[in-house]
Amino acid sequence: MLTVLEPEGLYSDTAIEQAILGPGVRILQGNAKSSLAELPDEMLAEVDGLMTLRMAVPAEQLARFPKLKAVVRMGVGYDRVDRAACAARGILVANLPDYGTQEVAEFAVLLAVALRRGLTLYHDSQRGPAPAPWAVMPSAIVRRQEVQTFGILGLGRIGSAAALRAKAFGYKVVFFDPYQPNGWDRALGISRARTLEALLEQSDVLSIHCPLTRTTRGLVDEAALRRLPKGAVVVNTARGPILDIEALERCLRDGHLAGAGLDVIPVEPPVEPIPSLLRAYRAQEEWTRGRLIITPHIAFHSPEAWQDIRVKGVETMRDVLVEGKRTNVIPPESD
Incomplete structure (x- = not known):
């Protein structure tokens, strides 16, 4: 019998998991809150498949799983899993590339529109000390969407969905993604930048949608x-370390x-020393008012997305561990 572990104790029961995995698989739930180190060796010794949402899977913890054959990251990003250590042992790593696409794409575009149409500017002004200005407030942040270029860095599923939504708002949409084949831009009715520099130089809004890899870490320095043109807006709903947050400040x-x-920052949740940009935002320093939105990595959230995480996660584990398929398996040689 195979054993699958969900170490974070995410659900009150395992009925959905059992129905999908079938009677030949035993399901264990842990109660770890922050690390696999919280779980006993005797539990991990039986595990063939590991499903994680927030929890990191470093090499030193992988060594505690003598039978492990598959790790499913219950999300799009896979930077929390030590894929080199997995590859060295022949452990397959898979993710969920098709969950939360609509939610994250919508959130990225909404961040841009809320900033560019002055929603946050006037919201912040009316919450200030009286008398609040009941009038137009000249600001470089407010622009008509149709005169702007919406630049997308990374045109995967979420980037593509964001492109269509930005286009519907009237933006001219341009993307850079060296891994996308020719023709994808024509299918979406958007334009392709040949280089990252070409994308940046024309983007009134830059929206980051690439995964965190060796080549994208610190890419937006x-x-x-x-x-970027003076007066541009930057949106990041991908991974915090892609963007240099100190340079952004x-x-x-x-x-x-x-x-x-920003829906993401380099270290989540933030710990001391808190990034100075986040500190200024929390203190509501005057220069941040109307110009900055920071949310706690919740762009993916909706009840439907949570259900997708659960169902698609266990379906992927079934395909890979039980049926020997390559569903959503990430090649070890990829970045």
Whole structure:
């Protein structure tokens, strides 16, 4: 009999998992809150398949799973799993590339529109000390959508969905993704930038949708941000370490960038030392008002998305562990 472990104790029962995996699979639930290290060796010794949502799977913890054959990351990003250590032992790693697509795409575009139409500017102004200005507030952040270019970095499922939504708002949409084949831009009715630099130089809004890999970590650094047109807005709903948050703060403070919307930051949840940008936002420093939105990695959230996480996660585990398929398996040689 195979054994599948869900270490975080996410659900009150395992009825859905058992129905999908079948009678030949035993399902264990742990109660770990932050780390696999919280679980006993005797539990991990029996595990053939591991399903994780928030929990990291580092090499030192993988060594505690002598029978492990498959890890399913119950989300799109797979940077929390040590894939090199898995590959060395022949452990397959899979993700859920098709959950939460609509939610994250909508959230990215809504962050941009809320900033660019002044929603946050006027919301913040009316919450300030009286008398609040009951009038138009001139600001570089407010622009008509149709005169702007919406730049998308990474045109996977979420990036493609964001492209269609931004296009519906009237933006001219341009993307850069060296891994997408030719023709994908024509299928979506958008334009392709041949280089990252070309994308940046024309993006009034830059929306980040690439995965966190060796090549994308720190990709949007200060030099990249300075290539954006003056008064641009940056949105990140992908992974925090792709964007240099300290450089972002400098570009916001000196006025090169008009605003930013972040659903992700480099370390989540934030720990000391708290990034100075987040500290300024929490303190409601005047320069952040109307220019900055920070949310706690919740762009994916809806009841429907949570159900997708559960069902698609266990379906992927069934395919890979029980049926020997390659559903959503990430090649070990990929970035």
